[in-house]
Amino acid sequence: MASIPRSSRRPAPPAVRLSLSDPFVRSIVYQILVVGGVALIIWYLVSNTMTNMEARKIASGFDFLNREAGFAISEHSIDYSPADTYFRALVVGVLNTLLIAVLGIVLATILGTVIGIGRLAKNWLIAKVCSVYVEVMRNLPLAVQLFFWYAMIIENLPGPRQAISPLPGVFLSSRGIMVPVPGDDPAYGWMLIACLIGVVATLLISRWARARQAATGQQFPMMRAAAGLILGLPLLAWLAGGAPTTLDWPELRGFNFQGGGSMSPEFAALLLGLVTYTAAFIAEIVRSGILAVSHGQTEAASALGLRRSLNLRLVVLPQALRVIIPPMISQYLNITKNSSLAVLIGYPDIVSIANTALNQTGQAIEGIAIIMLVYLTVSLSIAVFGNWYNKRLALVER
């Protein structure tokens, strides 16, 4: 709401005249009218809905969340069975949405950056291939691409009994991709912890190194130290744990593969579709960001004697990022929101599961409200984080 204009420097204001010709009174009256009008409309819509639902004997409220869901979900990152509640089913859906969104964001950023830089390459072929990729991908509707990828996977791959095995233990079939995963051994847990310790230590050391360089000018071999910490510590933990080599192999038992890790065709198709589609937009953002850094900057850096890699890291990227970050955030939001197209190809994301729940219980308004709440929360979190990061990177004007 607009702030009320009231200057303290105004010479002894005359007693407020209760007239609409007074700008102060007028602005207050208008604001009350607008707020009142909006409140009235909201009240009207809510009460109208409640009355109509009452009249039609449609159940309402959130009690259904504690009832047994009764339907199965194919992919769940936490334990779930049809005997669990609707609430748990919805949590499974939210986690599935987050999984696809996070993986999609990471992979699309990598692919998009490579293609964006590729479009600027001096090599004619690389530049053209990247241009064609961008123009094709961003001009086809995502839904069409998802159907395409899904059909490609399930129509072309054989059934589980005739699965293709490109590597021992790796199977490709219409049930998805099966890979061996590390088996059950305490050493693997320790490796994970060691890796986390390595990451934290790296962050601390890099801070210290930067402070030291600023103070003394001495450089520290950061890359080697980081590699040693992040890879070396888990390796030590593995050796200390007795160097176990147990793997959980996928095995054909009955109708399907059991054991090992797997990626379903639905997940694979959705991830492929989201990543390849969004990467095209990210490529354009990256390209525009790099082109936005004026040539004079790189020339000046070269004149100062900076190597090409340092030039890119210290001069071009920090300035390009300022241009890249804001549109990039909106692409990340797009990936998250577009993941709701999962419904089309049967990946159990939050929309799919909430739809099923609202259909089984008949509580459409609550179901849709939950979907909106989830997307709003996730999207706003991404936006808040993005804005914070953008502020950190933004040019500090003195």
Place this chain on the structure above:
Amino acid sequence: MKHLGRIAATAAIALGALAGTAQAQQSTVDAVKAKGFVQCGVNTGLAGFSAPDSQGVWKGLDVDMCRGVAAAVFGDASKVRYTGLTAQQRFTALQSGEVDILARNTTWTLQRDTSLGLDFVAVNFYDGQGFMVKNSLNVKSAKELNGATVCVQPGTTTELNLADYFRANRMQFKPVVIEKMEEVVAAYLAGRCDAYTTDMSGLASTRSAQGANASQHLILPDVISKEPLGPAVRHGDNKWADIVRWTFNVMVEAEEMGLTSANIDSKMNDPNPGIQRLVGKTGDMGKQLGLENNWSYNIIKQVGNYGESYERNIKPIGLERGVNELWSKGGIMYAPPVR
């Protein structure tokens, strides 16, 4: 002051327009008569129940239900408009008033009857859930499906029965849940799933739609649930519910009495008092429903009796009458007396 007046006027008009939509629920039959057609929610394409033919004309057992109601209300079975609905859309479409009748092979359950704001008025097909597999899978019974991947549509009783059945038999399965029927069937045909599950009638319909490849698919003999399918209307509109209910009962009663669309004109002067009532010669049943007195004649003449509708629609997809035979012939199809 001028501005304020304008704003106030705009607000008043906007609120007035909103208030206009808040009018009390209008009786469905009056609304239907006013607009001149019945808006009928049907399956997007299930051969035998509701599917457009090569000319784009909707045909099927559920479609005949809608045509019967149009014949009863308007004396013209063609005054129907169809809305193809997915399993997930169907209840909201009826609740919100988008359709007047939901005749979309929908199972009558307590929960749907009570908390969805709708009323089931008849059972026009007694069904049960089954599984279809490819012959090459070498499975002869649903009990052998432990560990299988099963294609199913979301938001159906089918989805719940499937989970119940595997739980009850201590078996594992992986669902592949896709909303659109064409897509879920495509996934099954492409080999994404070992089995496809839906009502037996739906399986027969899908199997027959495969043409020459139909023999590659086997419908397993196990029936794992009761699925009484029937038309539903909005809760609380009893007048409309009566019309739909008795339209169906007339179709069954006509079959019991041997009245068909072909012979009804020749039976106009049949002395049987039951037939006299059904052709509208005696009694005032139409008036009691708020319809013309020849309403039942129009249904039988234009749509036919239940048996005719079954012969026309369900037989071609390869399903015998079975339990849907008349009670007098060993089935359970039984209509309360139309009198």
